[in-house]
Amino acid sequence: MESVQSIKQRFAIIGNSPSLNRAIEKAIQVAPTDISVLVTGESGVGKESIPKIIHQLSHRKHNKYIAVNCGAIPEGTIDSELFGHEKGAFTGATQTRAGYFEVADGGTIFLDEVGELPLTTQVRLLRVLENGEFLKVGSSKVQKTDVRIVAATNVNMFEAIEKEKFREDLYYRLSTVDINLPPLRERQEDIHLLFRKFASDFALKYKMPTIKLTDNAVQVLLKHRWGGNIRQLRNIAEQLSVLEQNRTITVEVLKSYLPAAGTNLPAVIKTSKSDSDFSSEREILYKVLFDMKADLNDLKKLTMELMKNGNVKDVEKNNESLIEKIYGSDDNEDTDYEESITPNTKVLSIPEHTADQEDIISVQDKYHFAEEIEEEETLSLHDKELELIKKSLERHH
Ligand SMILES: Nc1ncnc2c1ncn2[C@@H]1O[C@H](COP(=O)(O)OP(=O)(O)OP(=O)(O)O)[C@@H](O)[C@H]1O
Ligand SMILES: [Mg+2]
Numbered sequence: 001m002e003s004v005q006s007i008k009q010r011f012a013i014i015g016n017s018p019s020l021n022r023a024i025e026k027a028i029q030v031a032p033t034d035i036s037v038l039v040t041g042e043s044g045v046g047k048e049s050i051p052k053i054i055h056q057l058s059h060r061k062h063n064k065y066i067a068v069n070c071g072a073i074p075e076g077t078i079d080s081e082l083f084g085h086e087k088g089a090f091t092g093a094t095q096t097r098a099g100y101f102e103v104a105d106g107g108t109i110f111l112d113e114v115g116e117l118p119l120t121t122q123v124r125l126l127r128v129l130e131n132g133e134f135l136k137v138g139s140s141k142v143q144k145t146d147v148r149i150v151a152a153t154n155v156n157m158f159e160a161i162e163k164e165k166f167r168e169d170l171y172y173r174l175s176t177v178d179i180n181l182p183p184l185r186e187r188q189e190d191i192h193l194l195f196r197k198f199a200s201d202f203a204l205k206y207k208m209p210t211i212k213l214t215d216n217a218v219q220v221l222l223k224h225r226w227g228g229n230i231r232q233l234r235n236i237a238e239q240l241s242v243l244e245q246n247r248t249i250t251v252e253v254l255k256s257y258l259p260a261a262g263t264n265l266p267a268v269i270k271t272s273k274s275d276s277d278f279s280s281e282r283e284i285l286y287k288v289l290f291d292m293k294a295d296l297n298d299l300k301k302l303t304m305e306l307m308k309n310g311n312v313k314d315v316e317k318n319n320e321s322l323i324e325k326i327y328g329s330d331d332n333e334d335t336d337y338e339e340s341i342t343p344n345t346k347v348l349s350i351p352e353h354t355a356d357q358e359d360i361i362s363v364q365d366k367y368h369f370a371e372e373i374e375e376e377e378t379l380s381l382h383d384k385e386l387e388l389i390k391k392s393l394e395r396h397h
Helices: 004-010 018-030 049-056 075-083 119-131 157-162 168-174 188-205 215-223 229-243 251-257 265-275 278-309 312-318 320-327 330-347 357-396
Strands: 037-040 065-069 108-112 133-135 142-144 148-153 177-180
Touching: 004 018, 018 049, 018 177, 037 049, 049 065, 049 108, 049 148, 075 119, 119 133, 119 168, 157 168, 188 215, 188 229, 215 251, 229 251, 278 312, 312 320
Parallel strands: 037 148, 037 177, 065 108, 108 148
Antiparallel strands: 133 142
16 A cells, blocks of 8 residues: 555645645545545635545546536536436537446546536435436436546535535545545644645746745744635745845745735635524524423413412512512613624624634624624524513513
């Protein structure tokens, strides 16, 4: 079996962090089998080298390796691209065409951005994964193929499943083995190593002396969030290599190339959006419903007492705390509200990695957004709920 080090050399993979080595090791181990592999990780972490390693170390290496970017093929043509079509299957299908699954028979297909596959294509894919069978578009003749699938995604597949954009059965079928590539910020020891490699590659490419970072600039490089991971690091190394006359890069120069805190927002906005989507609103509604149920039980207790006892004053005296719980008292109205929002606020998650400036902004954004929803929703529901209870109690008085 080839060693992790020799694989890194062969596939030009730089880095020595334990998590990277583990991912490569896993790829080496699964390569000789036909197990489906799902490569996960943020954008720009280097997912594309994993299926290549798997294919090259497998018995399929002399057959075809086809990489398909599922996110880049229009929904209308993806079935035909993957599975082929019959002549006359749709306007413009002037000839029968073989799809990737037919062409790659005996080889490997890399389905990049698999989370983007339309649901109808997911059904076809599930079938081919389960028994190797597929139909060309416009054909009823079942064909057989022997293809190994390696898929990759940079989206949260559980979220996609929850939103019914991705079939759960297909997810489990694709991810028999999951190879995760961690973000660059969790591979601190690789950052400067990668930068030096890129700097020397670009110096060669543009025939200029290699750029070098001052010690302080190295510290800035290590602390940066690298939302675009290795792709972003590479771009910055290239820009600096081409544009900077002075080949010693200081903190100030480096910072002028790094996106300022808060300008990396697309990803950040996406996170806060997803956190404020239906799932968190649902949590809020659940809480309101639970609270209502508890109040309703208290009310039932109180009315039962009233029915049995008949003396309002006695019941009031014996159930002081219960009545206060349901009605509340004017002076603790605010605390009630505070209490009612706290559990909801906890529902929202905060990114786990160390907070640098950009993270702090994202967390603040998130809470700002979340509190806006909660204030409106919880207050109005809370008020309505109290109003209902008060009305029903008044009826009994
Ligand atoms: N360990 C590494 N050593 C050297 N170059 C790397 C490494 N990892 C990634 N790269 C380079 O970084 C760039 C981005 O990698 P890649 O295209 O594999 O990202 P990705 O994970 O597929 O991202 P996306 O989800 O956006 O498609 C490529 O140019 C790749 O060669
Ligand atoms: Mg990719």
